[in-house]
Amino acid sequence: xxxxxxxxxxxxxxxxxxxxxxxxxxxxxxxxxxxxxxxxxxxxxxxxxxxxxxxxxxxxxxxxxxxxxxxxxxxxxxxxxxxxxxxxxxxxxxxxxxxxxxxxxxxxxxxxxxxxxxxxxxxxxxxxxxxxxxxxxxxxxxxxxxxxxxxxxxxxxxxxxxxxxxxxxxxxxxxxxxxxxxxxxxxxxxxxxxxxxxxxxxxxxxxxxxxxxxxxxxxxxxxxxxxxxxxxxxxxxxxxxxxxxxxxxxxxxxxxxxxxxxxxxxxxxxxxxxxxxxxxxxxxxxxxxxxxxxxxxxxxxxxxxxxxxxxxxx
Amino acid sequence: xxxxxxxxxxxxxxxxxxxxxxxxxxxxxxxxxxxxxxxxxxxxxxxxxxxxxxxxxxxxxxxxxxxxxxxxxxxxxxxxxxxxxxxxxxxxxxxxxxxxxxxxxxxxxxxxxxxxxxxxxxxxxxxxxxxxxxxxxxxxxxxxxxxxxxxxxxxxxxxxxxxxxxxxxxxxxxxxxxxxxxxxxxxxxxxxxxxxxxxxxxxxxxxxxxxxxxxxxxxxxxxxxxxxxxxxxxxxxxxxxxxxxxxxxxxxxxxxxxxxxxxxxxxxxxxxxxxxxxxxxxxxxxxxxxxxxxxxxxxxxxxxxxxxxxxxxxxxxxxxxxxxxxxxxxxxxxxxxxxxxxxxxxxxxxxxxxxxxxxxxxxxx
Numbered sequence: 001x002x003x004x005x006x007x008x009x010x011x012x013x014x015x016x017x018x019x020x021x022x023x024x025x026x027x028x029x030x031x032x033x034x035x036x037x038x039x040x041x042x043x044x045x046x047x048x049x050x051x052x053x054x055x056x057x058x059x060x061x062x063x064x065x066x067x068x069x070x071x072x073x074x075x076x077x078x079x080x081x082x083x084x085x086x087x088x089x090x091x092x093x094x095x096x097x098x099x100x101x102x103x104x105x106x107x108x109x110x111x112x113x114x115x116x117x118x119x120x121x122x123x124x125x126x127x128x129x130x131x132x133x134x135x136x137x138x139x140x141x142x143x144x145x146x147x148x149x150x151x152x153x154x155x156x157x158x159x160x161x162x163x164x165x166x167x168x169x170x171x172x173x174x175x176x177x178x179x180x181x182x183x184x185x186x187x188x189x190x191x192x193x194x195x196x197x198x199x200x201x202x203x204x205x206x207x208x209x210x211x212x213x214x215x216x217x218x219x220x221x222x223x224x225x226x227x228x229x230x231x232x233x234x235x236x237x238x239x240x241x242x243x244x245x246x247x248x249x250x251x252x253x254x255x256x257x258x259x260x261x262x263x264x265x266x267x268x269x270x271x272x273x274x275x276x277x278x279x280x281x282x283x284x285x286x287x288x289x290x291x292x293x294x295x296x297x298x299x300x301x302x303x304x305x306x307x308x309x310x311x312x313x314x
Numbered sequence: 315x316x317x318x319x320x321x322x323x324x325x326x327x328x329x330x331x332x333x334x335x336x337x338x339x340x341x342x343x344x345x346x347x348x349x350x351x352x353x354x355x356x357x358x359x360x361x362x363x364x365x366x367x368x369x370x371x372x373x374x375x376x377x378x379x380x381x382x383x384x385x386x387x388x389x390x391x392x393x394x395x396x397x398x399x400x401x402x403x404x405x406x407x408x409x410x411x412x413x414x415x416x417x418x419x420x421x422x423x424x425x426x427x428x429x430x431x432x433x434x435x436x437x438x439x440x441x442x443x444x445x446x447x448x449x450x451x452x453x454x455x456x457x458x459x460x461x462x463x464x465x466x467x468x469x470x471x472x473x474x475x476x477x478x479x480x481x482x483x484x485x486x487x488x489x490x491x492x493x494x495x496x497x498x499x500x501x502x503x504x505x506x507x508x509x510x511x512x513x514x515x516x517x518x519x520x521x522x523x524x525x526x527x528x529x530x531x532x533x534x535x536x537x538x539x540x541x542x543x544x545x546x547x548x549x550x551x552x553x554x555x556x557x558x559x560x561x562x563x564x565x566x567x568x569x570x571x572x573x574x575x576x577x578x579x580x581x582x583x584x585x586x587x588x589x590x591x592x593x594x595x596x597x598x599x600x601x602x603x604x605x606x607x608x609x610x611x612x613x614x615x616x617x618x619x620x621x622x623x624x625x626x627x628x629x630x631x632x633x634x635x636x637x638x639x640x641x642x643x644x645x646x647x648x649x650x651x652x653x654x655x656x657x658x659x660x661x662x663x664x665x666x667x668x669x670x671x672x673x674x675x676x677x678x679x
Contacts, residue, residue: 183398186365187456189385190392191412191463201411205402 046266053259064260072238073245073261079154080229080241081222084161088218089211091162092169099170100177111174117166125163126231129156156232157241164228165221169214176210177203209283213276220272224265316341316499317362317467322371324357331357333523334371339501339516344493346510347503349520350546355503358520359469362501363392376466391460391498395472397452399444405431405455406440412463430458433495449477450485461496470502474509486513507547511535519543541656544583549615551589551626552656553582565622566600569653584653589628591616591648593638598647602626607635607642616640618648 054061064070098104099111117125131137133150143150150156184206188198204211226243233240237248242265249258317339324332332354339345347355360366361373364385373380380388400408409430413423431437434454444452453473460468473489474482490513493500504510510517511531519526519534519542527539538544545552555562555569562571562580569582592598602618605625614635616628628648640646 181396181398183394183396184400187392187394187398187459188400188411190363190365190388190390191459192386192389192415193411194386197415202400206400208402 049259049266050263052256053263056256060256061260061263064257065264067257069237070245070257070261073240073242074264076154076157076239077223077241077243080158080161081219083158084165084222085215085218087162088165088169089215091166092173092214092218093211095170096173096177099174101182114167114170117164122160122164122225122227122229123231125228126160129159129163129228129232133159151232152234154239157229160228160232161222161225164225165218168217168221169211172210172214172217173207176207180206209279212279216272216276216279220269223268316343316376317501318374319358319362320372320374322358322361322368322373324354324361324366325369331523332361332368335525336371337518337525337528339499342497342499344490344500344513344515345502346514346517347501347520348507348510348517348546349505349526351505352522353520354523355518355520356471359471359501359503362467363390363469364388365392389463389466391457391463391465391468393453393456393460393468393470393473395475397444397456399452399455399459401444404441404443405436405447408444408455409458409462411459416463426462427458430462433492434458450481453477453485457492461498465498468498468500470500472504473502474504474506482509489513511547519546521546541581541583544654544656549586549627549629550583551586553624555580555582565624566620567624567650581656582653583656584650586615586627586629588652589618589626589648589650591618591628591630591638591640591646593640593644593646595645595647598649600648602646602648604640604642604644604646607640618646 053064095110095114099107099114130151133139133143133156135144137151139150150159184202185198188202193201223241224243226247229241230244230247233244235244235248237245240248242261246258246262246265249255249261319338320336322332322335323330335354335358347358349355357366361368362375362380364380364383368381375388375390400411403411406427409427410423413426418426427440431440434457436451436454436458439447439451439455444455447455457468457470474485477485486509489502502513514531516528516530517534518528521542527534527543529537534543535547538547541552544550553564553567555564555567555571557563557571557574557578557580558576560570560572560574562569562574562582569580571578571580574580590598591604595601600620602620604616605619606617608615608617612632613629614632616630618626618628620626626648
């Protein structure tokens with residue numbers, strides 16, 4: 001966004017900014033350092049992986065992606081994501097609602113606990129699930145009695161992913177709901193709306209964007225999670241999601257297959273990023289569209305030429 | 315009778331926000347709840363709306379006991395201080411919200427909304443979103459939204475708090491007009507005494523959770539029930555005097571105090587308009603220096619300082635000021651035409667009214 005604003009600045013405005021700017025040399029050095037870092041540590045590995053994945057030609061790439069175990073891993077990953085995302089959408093909204101709308105004992109503790117998955121190593125998450133659901137674990141005897149398998153099977157992998165991705169939705173929603181306050185909801189109540197109607201017509205539309213960001217982040221992480229899922233999987237080919245399958249191929253010295261499947265994950269990640277960027281620009285355009293009508297000082301929009309020129313100090 | 319509160323109290327934990335309050339509001343009245351912040355007036359408003367539940371007492375709207383009636387079914391229009399518009403909806407949808415919840419026919423909803431849009435002067439703004447409106451427009455949308463379902467009572471929390479001074483005056487006049495037009499029972503909260511005096515049929519004055527006085531603007535101004543009301547409504551000079559030999563004295567000023575015991579403290583209050591000023595230093599009993607003149611429009615406020623260092627505020631019209639050819643720095647004389655004994659020593663006073671320096675008088679609003 002900042003870039004597009006910059007381009008449209010008139011010479012007078014660019015000059016007025018100079019005072020606070022670093023000297024040209026410092027600028028150049030800083031930009032180069034950043035560019036080199038990004039190139040060396042982000043772009044180069046990505047490019048090399050794609051190169052390796054496609055080195056034997058598109059037919060081999062396609063074959064690697066369509067072999068049965070790979071298709072199974074895609075099915076597993078999609079299943080996990082489809083189960084985890086709605087669950088965490090619900091949990092996240094419930095947690096954000098509770099933390100921003102009610103006063104209760106232990107609220108600070110709950111707020112801290114939401115961040116636990118950020119702080120804790122995924123391996124520990126897997127081990128915790130084994131301690132709880134494994135045959136030697138607390139619920140082990142009961143599960144065995146009812147012939148239920150949680151760890152070393154799909155339910156365990158889903159649980160591990162739920163745990164790891166728990167904070168994403170709640171973390172996006174809490175600041176949003178805090179800043180909006182409860183008055184619009186109270187207003188809806190005085191107008192006769194039931195609790196559910198308030199949620200559906202007032203709360204949900206106002207948190208729409210934050211919720212979407214949260215869901216996208218959750219999806220991305222759910223598809224990419226390795227550590228926690230690795231611990232609770234049975235590691236049998238055909239019963240593991242994509243990240244584990246990539247690791248498995250790699251360990252079997254099937255390098256180019258591994259690169260091909262890994263590139264699939266990378267595409268997913270890039271797609272997610274683009275989706276998020278697109279949503280963000282739509283969101284900002286929606287807000288900017290409103291802003292210039294009231295002629296409020298819009299400096300960060302830059303989406304529409306009129307918006308910008310009308311607010312350029314002359 | 316539209317609204318009736320009987321012995322209503324509200325406690326939040328250890329804090330008592332409203333203490334045993336009873337009052338009634340008649341059908342079609344426009345009543346202002348006035349008081350300093352923390353006085354309990356907003357809590358009273360929210361209890362009428364059903365956004366808070368009274369800890370004790372009974373609340374009636376149109377004869378029906380409302381204590382256990384949920385907010386949704388009270389049929390009360392509430393306008394929040396920050397307007398609380400639905401930012402994802404257009405002006406039209408904001409106003410139509412209550413009607414849609416009632417599942418009215420779309421044709422009826424459109425008719426009602428168009429009617430309100432016209433009444434409130436919002437023509438042409440129906441498709442705008444709240445962030446595309448000015449403060450005054452937002453407020454009118456909030457009022458239209460509250461009025462749409464034809465509420466029994468309209469409640470407004472600090473309706474003029476969030477707009478600038480110039481629009482405030484217009485909005486006041488406009489609210490009175492709107493009320494005359496629609497004749498819906500209206501209760502609003504304000505901390506501005508001038509606003510309350512100008513807009514309301516009757517004023518309820520709150521302080522620290524107590525209802526201090528209830529009356530017409532004229533009644534509370536001319537017959538304040540206690541020192542808090544006297545000082546909150548308008549400007550008042552207050553003197554803390556000591557009785558000696560049947561006369562209450564402070565510096566050169568004295569007031570008759572027959573039957574008061576020797577050495578007692580007496581508080582005397584008088585309005586600035588009761589102070590008569592002469593440009594001749596000998597015409598009236600008390601001498602003073604005209605320290606400063608404040609121009610308040612047609613009226614002027616004069617700050618007089620007696621030789622003992624007491625500051626007395628007087629008020630006069632521009633014409634009188636010119637006729638007496640007064641100017642700052644002049645030696646003048648004055649007399650006090652009317653005064654009131656505010657409270658005798660040992661009687662309960664509202665805590666806010668204690669003055670730190672007995673020699674500084676006439677604390678204004």
